Amino acid sequence: MAGLVGKLGAFLKSPEGKRLSQQVQRAAKDPATRRKLTDAVAQLRSKGGSGRR
Template sequence: MAGLISKVGAFLKSPEGKRVTQQVQRAAKDPATRRKLTEAVSQFRGKGGRGGAPR
């Protein structure tokens, strides 16, 4: 497990990792992206969306 954590850390410090981090941060600030994510989480939890048995 420690090997995986160190690999992730090394990736985040690399130029590509920094670029991906910035891209994710920009997407997180976008209201449309946040709304889509909120809707997806609600559907996954069964609190909306289409059909499915209530919990």
């Protein structure tokens, strides 16, 4: 598993990884995107517990 973490770290240091990281950070700050994510998580939580006992 340490190999995967190392590869992820190397990717995030690359130009493509930095660009992707900045894109994700901008999306996370957008109120519309945050609302969509909050709604999606709430929907998954409500559906996820219905079949378990």
